[in-house]
Amino acid sequence: MPNQASDIVARLAALGLAVPEPAAPVANYVGATLSGALLFVSGQLPFGADGALGAAHRGKVGADVTPEAAQAAARLCALNVLGQAQLALGDLRRLKRCLRVGGFVAAAPGFVGVPGVVNGASDLIVAALGEAGRHARAAVGVAELPLGACVEIEATFEVAA
Amino acid sequence: MPNQASDIVARLAALGLAVPEPAAPVANYVGATLSGALLFVSGQLPFGADGALGAAHRGKVGADVTPEAAQAAARLCALNVLGQAQLALGDLRRLKRCLRVGGFVAAAPGFVGVPGVVNGASDLIVAALGEAGRHARAAVGVAELPLGACVEIEATFEVAA
Amino acid sequence: MPNQASDIVARLAALGLAVPEPAAPVANYVGATLSGALLFVSGQLPFGADGALGAAHRGKVGADVTPEAAQAAARLCALNVLGQAQLALGDLRRLKRCLRVGGFVAAAPGFVGVPGVVNGASDLIVAALGEAGRHARAAVGVAELPLGACVEIEATFEVAA
Numbered sequence: 001m002p003n004q005a006s007d008i009v010a011r012l013a014a015l016g017l018a019v020p021e022p023a024a025p026v027a028n029y030v031g032a033t034l035s036g037a038l039l040f041v042s043g044q045l046p047f048g049a050d051g052a053l054g055a056a057h058r059g060k061v062g063a064d065v066t067p068e069a070a071q072a073a074a075r076l077c078a079l080n081v082l083g084q085a086q087l088a089l090g091d092l093r094r095l096k097r098c099l100r101v102g103g104f105v106a107a108a109p110g111f112v113g114v115p116g117v118v119n120g121a122s123d124l125i126v127a128a129l130g131e132a133g134r135h136a137r138a139a140v141g142v143a144e145l146p147l148g149a150c151v152e153i154e155a156t157f158e159v160a161a
Numbered sequence: 162m163p164n165q166a167s168d169i170v171a172r173l174a175a176l177g178l179a180v181p182e183p184a185a186p187v188a189n190y191v192g193a194t195l196s197g198a199l200l201f202v203s204g205q206l207p208f209g210a211d212g213a214l215g216a217a218h219r220g221k222v223g224a225d226v227t228p229e230a231a232q233a234a235a236r237l238c239a240l241n242v243l244g245q246a247q248l249a250l251g252d253l254r255r256l257k258r259c260l261r262v263g264g265f266v267a268a269a270p271g272f273v274g275v276p277g278v279v280n281g282a283s284d285l286i287v288a289a290l291g292e293a294g295r296h297a298r299a300a301v302g303v304a305e306l307p308l309g310a311c312v313e314i315e316a317t318f319e320v321a322a
Numbered sequence: 323m324p325n326q327a328s329d330i331v332a333r334l335a336a337l338g339l340a341v342p343e344p345a346a347p348v349a350n351y352v353g354a355t356l357s358g359a360l361l362f363v364s365g366q367l368p369f370g371a372d373g374a375l376g377a378a379h380r381g382k383v384g385a386d387v388t389p390e391a392a393q394a395a396a397r398l399c400a401l402n403v404l405g406q407a408q409l410a411l412g413d414l415r416r417l418k419r420c421l422r423v424g425g426f427v428a429a430a431p432g433f434v435g436v437p438g439v440v441n442g443a444s445d446l447i448v449a450a451l452g453e454a455g456r457h458a459r460a461a462v463g464v465a466e467l468p469l470g471a472c473v474e475i476e477a478t479f480e481v482a483a
Contacts, residue, residue, distance in 0.1 A: 105305075
């Protein structure tokens, strides 16, 4: 059913994707917090399945990183968002909807194709949650991101009680 | 009454302003999401009543765009925020309060007048909602915005059940 | 008790810190908004106890400002976040948890140590609230901040009814 997010793992598996088990943050913050029906997920970087930040995903989009590579990086970020949600909730079937995505793109001067990059994250979340994945979004081009990553994605979800 | 947001359309009309009917996003996200009493509105660009991004609102504030033009652009962004709220809610009278505004200004090197620019959005929201429009706010200067826009504004509202 | 935030003032006093009484914003926004159990605190700058933005906390991190000075600035921002919360709630003991921190660092080109800077805020919030202070977080490097500040910190808290 398009408005249910109950088969996220199966949808992703059909795309050849798995929800990663993310590493815990190494500072005084956590991957996600839950308050009532709201789950706030920390900004995620495009770490791959091996836990590493690939060279193709470091640098400024429009200079060091192509828009296509950055879109793929945003997709990885979104997978890691789902990984943090799974870690926090125990079961992704508790995700009811994605409410908001914040997308930050490390933009070279003059690179204004920010939305296309963040679409990599939005598309992944909709692929995973169906219609329930369609979210409000703010997408901006920033100066620098942690570890020199080209994209960072944070998200807020509505969660079943 | 100053603490009610029930006559937003009338207040704006008295200023010669109308709430625009925004175009739907052309990607896998939506203009706004509603969860319980919270409405999350996507980051809006300064599209004018004709749906176009004017040349005066493209580029970096402090270089290509004057602070005054950027403030006017922020006001347009806020009108478009209200347009998305209207589209999502059907009736702006359901808006109870504005809780948070995120303001992103495409800043030329050394342009630190970010708050003055974002005031264009804050003032419009307070003009529309009265005291109920007074919000928490984060305002920052970013590297690049979608389509080369000089400002982007997102907002969160409290909505009547 | 590690999961209670009831002795914030005492914890800070033990560190030689006091929660400042912040100045009201000088524009059409407020320091914080409360909706149900959610408190949204506006982005705070590193004003010191004297209400001034010190010269050591102005400019770009990695060029004008050292990472260490920026981390200290982020700590000041977080104190000011608590100050705004106190002003809004009357009593910080109403803070139950910190849900989300947004950290914006004015980054010189190539400065990717954004997380270390924002740790100054995260560590202060955890020092004040204990385990209840551990939050979701998005940390990015931006182009410019209001008044030329090197850091800005916003936060969302869960509040007791």
